[in-house]
Amino acid sequence: xxxxxxxxxxxxxxxxxxxxxxxxxxxxxxxxxxxxxxxxxxxxxxxxxxxxxxxxxxxxxxxxxxxxxxxxxxxxxxxxxxxxxxxxxxxxxxxxxxxxxxxxxxxxxxxxxxxxxxxxxxxxxxxxxxxxxxxxxxxxxxxxxxxxxxxxxxxxxxxxxxxxxxx
Amino acid sequence: xxxxxxxxxxxxxxxxxxxxxxxxxxxxxxxxxxxxxxxxxxxxxxxxxxxxxxxxxxxxxxxxxxxxxxxxxxxxxxxxxxxxxxxxxxxxxxxxxxxxxxxxxxxxxxxxxxxxxxxxxxxxxxxxxxxxxxxxxxxxxxxxxxxxxxxxxxxxxxxxxxxxxxxxxxxxxxxxxxxxxxxxxxxxxxxxxxxxxxxxxxxxxxxxxxxxxxxxxxxxxxxxxxxxxxxxxxxxxxxxxxxxxxxxxxxxxxxxxxxxxxxxxxxxxxxxxxxxxxxxxxxxxxxxxxxxxxxxxxxxxxxxxxxxxxxxxxxxxxxxxxxxxxxxxxxxxxxxxxxxxxxxxxxxxxxxxxxxxxxxxxxxxxxxxxxxxxxxxxxxxxxxxxxxxxxxxxxxxxxxxxxxxxxxxx
Numbered sequence: 352x353x354x355x356x357x358x359x360x361x362x363x364x365x366x367x368x369x370x371x372x373x374x375x376x377x378x379x380x381x382x383x384x385x386x387x388x389x390x391x392x393x394x395x396x397x398x399x400x401x402x403x404x405x406x407x408x409x410x411x412x413x414x415x416x417x418x419x420x421x422x423x424x425x426x427x428x429x430x431x432x433x434x435x436x437x438x439x440x441x442x443x444x445x446x447x448x449x450x451x452x453x454x455x456x457x458x459x460x461x462x463x464x465x466x467x468x469x470x471x472x473x474x475x476x477x478x479x480x481x482x483x484x485x486x487x488x489x490x491x492x493x494x495x496x497x498x499x500x501x502x503x504x505x506x507x508x509x510x511x512x513x514x515x516x517x518x
Numbered sequence: 519x520x521x522x523x524x525x526x527x528x529x530x531x532x533x534x535x536x537x538x539x540x541x542x543x544x545x546x547x548x549x550x551x552x553x554x555x556x557x558x559x560x561x562x563x564x565x566x567x568x569x570x571x572x573x574x575x576x577x578x579x580x581x582x583x584x585x586x587x588x589x590x591x592x593x594x595x596x597x598x599x600x601x602x603x604x605x606x607x608x609x610x611x612x613x614x615x616x617x618x619x620x621x622x623x624x625x626x627x628x629x630x631x632x633x634x635x636x637x638x639x640x641x642x643x644x645x646x647x648x649x650x651x652x653x654x655x656x657x658x659x660x661x662x663x664x665x666x667x668x669x670x671x672x673x674x675x676x677x678x679x680x681x682x683x684x685x686x687x688x689x690x691x692x693x694x695x696x697x698x699x700x701x702x703x704x705x706x707x708x709x710x711x712x713x714x715x716x717x718x719x720x721x722x723x724x725x726x727x728x729x730x731x732x733x734x735x736x737x738x739x740x741x742x743x744x745x746x747x748x749x750x751x752x753x754x755x756x757x758x759x760x761x762x763x764x765x766x767x768x769x770x771x772x773x774x775x776x777x778x779x780x781x782x783x784x785x786x787x788x789x790x791x792x793x794x795x796x797x798x799x800x801x802x803x804x805x806x807x808x809x810x811x812x813x814x815x816x817x818x819x820x821x822x823x824x825x826x827x828x829x830x831x832x833x834x835x836x837x838x839x840x841x842x843x844x845x846x847x848x849x850x851x852x853x854x855x856x857x858x859x860x861x862x863x864x865x866x867x868x869x870x871x872x873x874x875x876x877x878x879x880x881x882x883x884x885x886x887x888x889x890x891x892x893x894x895x896x897x898x899x900x901x902x903x904x905x906x907x908x909x910x911x912x913x914x915x916x917x918x919x920x921x922x923x924x925x926x927x928x
Contacts, residue, residue, distance in 0.1 A: 379618060379861045408761075409748050410864075411873060411890040427875070429862060429890075433759070436766050440862065461748030464898040472582070487575035487927055496583055497886075503587050 355435040357382045360404065367397055373444075383440040391426070391443035392453040398430060398439070399458055406430040406439065409459040412466070414473035415442075418499045424450040426469065454480040472497035540568060543909070547576050551913045553650060554923035558900075558912075565908045570901045574894075578927040585887040589852025590616050591690055591828070593887070598684035600891060601925040604643035604868040605685045606635045606675065611865035614769055615874040616690045616828070618861045624823045627815050628692045629771040630808045634705065635678070635687060636770070636865075637801040637808075641712075642671045643868030644752075644794040644801075647920040651791050652723055654917045655732040660719045667715050670708050677701035691829035692822025709805060716798060724795070730788065737903045737915025738786040747899040750892050751870025753919055756793045757785030763866035770865075774811065775804050787911075787918040794920075827854045852882035869893055869920055893925040 360382065365372050371394065374385040386394050398406040410429035417423055422444035430439050443452065454477040455462035467486040469475045474495035477483055485492065494501050541564075546557040555576035561569040581596050588596070597608040610632050617624065624632075645668045649661040672682040677700050679687040688694065697705075723729045739749070744757040754761055760779045764772040780796035782789030822829050826845050835842030848854050858880045864873040873890030896919060903919075904912040 378859050381860075381862060383860075407745060410862075410871065411875065411888065411895075413875065413888040415877070415886060427888075429873070429875070433761060433766075438767075438862070459748065460743070460746040461895055461898065464894065468894075487578040489575075496580060501583075503583055 355404070355432065355437040360384075360398075360437075360439065363401070363404075364394060364397075368394060381438060381440055383442065385442045385444065388443050388445045388452075391428075391441065392455065392458075395428065395430070395441065395455060396458060403435075404432055404437075405434050406432045406437075408433055409455065409461055409465075410438070412455070412462060412469065414469040414475050414497065416473060416498045422446050423448070424473065424475065426452050426475065428455075449474050449476050451476045451478060453478055456480055471495075474498070538563075545909075545912075547573075551654065552916060554921065554926075556916070556921065556923065556926075560909070560912070562909065565910075567904050567907055567909060567912055570904060570912075572897070572901055574897070575927050577923050581889065581928045582887055585884055587883055589882050590856070590884070591849065591852075593884070594688075595684065595686050597889075598686055599924050600889065600928065601643070601867060601869060601872070601893070601922045602683060603646045603922055604639035605683065606639040606687045607643075607865060607867050608872060609685060609687050610636055610770070611863065611867070611872050611874060613688050613690050614865065615861060615863040615876050617823075618863050619857060619859060619876060619878055620690075620825070620828065621857075622691055622823050622825050622828075624692060624770075625817075625820050626771060627812060627817060627820050628822060630812050630815075631693060631697065631821070632688065632770050633772065633775070633808045634805050635675075637804045638671050638674060638705075638708075640801050640868050641798050642668050643920070644798050645671075647868075647917070648719075648791055648794050650917045651733070651787065651914065652729070654914050655729055657723065657726075657729065660722045663715065664719050667708070667712050670704065670711075674701060674704045674708065677704060689822065689829055691825040696819060696821040705805070705809070709802065709809075713799075713802060716795075720795060724792070732910075733788040733791060733914060733918070734786060735784070736787040736911040737907060737918065738784055739899060739903055740785060743899070743902070744785060747896060749870065749896045749899070751867065752790055752793045752797060753785075753896055754870065755779065756782035756789035758783050763864050763871050767864060769863070775807050777804050787914050790918040856880055856882075864890065867892060869922065869925065870896070889928055891925045891928055893921050894928070897921050897926055 361375055368390055371387040371390040372384060373387055376383045398404050408431040410431050412426060412428045415425040415427055423446055425442050425444045428441040452475055454466055464486060466477045466480055470483050471485040471488050472495060541562040543560040543562050545560055546552050547555050557573040559571040560567050584596060585593050594609050594612055597612045598605040600608045645664050649664045652660040675685050676682050678697055679685050739757055741758040744754050745759060758781055760781045762779045765779060777800045780793045782793050830849055831842040831845050836846045856878050858878055860877045862873060862875045864871045870892030872892060875888040876884055877886040879885040904915055
């Protein structure tokens with residue numbers, strides 16, 4: 352099995368997409384690269400097609416919400432290259448609301464429901480997605496449940512006040 | 519029967535059947551043949567499925583949102599309810615995720631004990647899946663026979679953690695208690711008795727002409743499609759790709775074990791059945807190896823790592839020492855310090871790669887927790903897999919994919 356070094360990927364991406372690699376990090380030995388919002392799909396397509404990388408497996412993708420940060424929304428992609436057994440995490444941040452990301456369904460078929468989940472819970476739009484509907488929640492639900500401002504419990508209930516414990 | 523034959527002289531005139539008229543058949547949400555809450559609206563041409571429209575989310579419980587309000591140790595019971603046929607794997611996966619975040623190295627003994635429990639859970643899960651494939655193809659005998667053995671696995675869980683289905687087994691940092699003698703006896707008894715039962719179950723089905731005719735070629739998926747759909751676990755391996763998290767990214771000392779990864783070729787129901795069947799034999803061998811390794815470890819009492827910040831002190835310390843009381847209070851109230859950071863940890867669940875993406879902002883709850891649920895990801899291929907097949911094959915395909923509603927809907 353060929354081995355892959357993090358630095359090889361970082362160098363290749365910086366050479367291929369100058370200025371689009373926003374940040375590089377290694378939290379818990381997991382290569383994490385933040386990509387400029389507009390280039391995320393090109394980067395993933397490059398990582399998919401480049402023979403020495405061939406990240407052919409989309410492990411998961413999910414949304415993130417940071418209400419207090421300058422960039423409020425993010426998509427986090429976990430890719431896995433089976434030929435080199437290397438995992439990579441890619442992030443793309445945006446501040447527009449509703450956030451718009453390109454769909455990955457034409458690269459990975461499995462992205463279909465993952466992106467529907469991100470739409471369902473965060474209200475992310477995916478341009479080019481074939482069937483962007485809610486998936487786990489009911490269609491009539493208002494709001495985006497995993498955004499931080501969405502209340503976990505019925506906000507009108509008064510009997511569950513346990514402010515004593517900081518909740 | 520011609521179109522205008524009346525079944526009874528008093529029956530109303532039949533409407534003339536139009537050319538290419540499709541029937542819309544509502545399979546589910548609750549249907550005895552789907553073994554869970556799945557709705558599929560099928561467009562049928564006679565017995566052939568032309569198209570299908572799956573609807574999921576009937577038992578969605580918002581685990582990811584719930585997790586944002588719970589301290590770390592209280593998330594374990596949530597993970598029970600993902601794939602409830604093999605809860606211990608989910609529990610262990612979650613413990614390992616948190617242990618990775620706080621940087622705890624477990625003693626080898628605890629890791630081998632975890633391996634035993636996880637492999638027992640894998641066997642229990644595969645028993646459900648394979649026995650149900652038998653039921654759906656018309657063979658109830660194997661189901662009844664094999665489920666007795668699953669009961670024995672549940673009795674082992676019961677000795678260790680007191681629960682059977684939603685186990686909440688183990689703690690962050692190890693196990694809640696050492697395995698008692700009864701648990702070891704039950705594990706030994708299971709290892710002695712189960713191979714005979716499993717062999718007999720195989721004799722019933724593996725070369726059974728009716729079973730083979732029903733399952734070979736039912737709901738096939740090619741390896742390229744399976745990869746594109748992010749399949750993992752036995753379903754991907756049945757299609758022919760030997761991806762197993764236990765080997766690719768070993769956790770809990772799986773690198774110390776010798777075992778084979780069974781791989782299929784056609785990716786059909788029969789291959790999925792056979793891969794799971796073979797995995798049960800491999801799991802048995804892993805458990806035996808783990809017991810051997812445990813015998814070589816002279817220490818017989820360690821059952822957790824030394825992490826006072828996360829592992830509850832024994833009750834006598836809580837009642838008699840100040841430190842014990844303080845730690846107990848801090849852990850129960852979720853007030854211990856957690857590092858900031860993000861981890862992804864994956865375990866080989868019974869259905870494939872079960873991943874936990876945990877983002878911590880240092881607070882008492884996770885900032886965000888995303889479950890990579892194998893069922894949710896591969897069930898989206900179901901519509902493609904059954905297109906052009908018969909309705910009865912669609913039922914078999916569903917049970918051989920082993921879609922568990924709890925994991926699907928989270």
